[in-house]
Amino acid sequence: MSVVDLARFMDDLATQSGQAILPFFRAHFGLDDKARGGAAFDPVTEADRAAEVVLRNMIRQTFPTHGVLGEEFGAERLDAECVWVLDPIDGTRAFIAGLPTWGTLIGLTRGGMAVRGLMHQPFLNERFFGDGASAKLRHARGERTLRTRRCESLNEAILATTDPRLFAEGEEAERYRAIEGSVRMARYGADCYAYCMLAAGQIDLVVEAGLKPYDIVALIPIVEGAGGVVTTWDGGPATQGGRVVAAGDRRLHAAALAALNP
The missing domain is CATH 3.40.190.80 (D-Maltodextrin-Binding Protein; domain 2)
Incomplete structure (x- = not known):
């Protein structure tokens, strides 16, 4: 796949996973504690699982030789040159509380190095993406280049x-x-x-x-x-x-x- 096609594919991953997640946001849904009553509450929702299934299926169909590491369903082919690293809802506690400070994380490693990343917040319709050399934010008002600010101390x-x-x-x-x-x-x-x-x-x-x-x-x-x-x-x-x-x-x-x- 070309660089342009890869960017488009990651956009498609964001779109499809967002469609799986949004019906659950600020709604009543199933909730499990992955810690199983341990000292630290570790929640997972139906939305987490639904979105990761979507992401994995799309990756499997498009890049059958790539590996996948996801929060909800573990690892596949971690010895592959390219591995997708997925967190369907990063910020599950915020999601449960109805706060929009969560996002879907879609990362790609090549040879163990993080080479591409996208953070999608479908409720706010924001996508942050970068390739290590540049980064951009796309939202309803358009697209802009991201730059960190100077702060020495x-x-x-x-x-x-x-x-x-x-x-x-x-x-x-x-x-x-x-x-x-x-x-x-x-x-x-x-x-x-x-x-x-x-x-x-x-x-x-x-x-x-x-x-x-x-x-x-x-x-x-x-x-x-x-x-x-x-x-x-x-x-x-x-x-x-x-x-x-x-x-x-x-x-x-x-x-x-x-x-x-x-």
């Missing part, structure tokens, strides 16, 4: 994290609290939207822990395409998830790594 930064309670108590939580105490402002609960707002120049820094590959792979080409940087806390590749830091300015990223690794 922590004390000037707006920081986002999904939930500060997700950091493991002890050293990990202490490191996060130290960096939050250094920034201008912190916001919680945006999930994948935080990374897209970083790419759009609204947020400067995202610090997370406990991520899975499907939480981050699609977002890496968007942030990097807008001029930002995404790594683990120790500065390594973030494609496997774990403890992740994303910044719009490389100087801020360096300052964040220094704060997270005292």
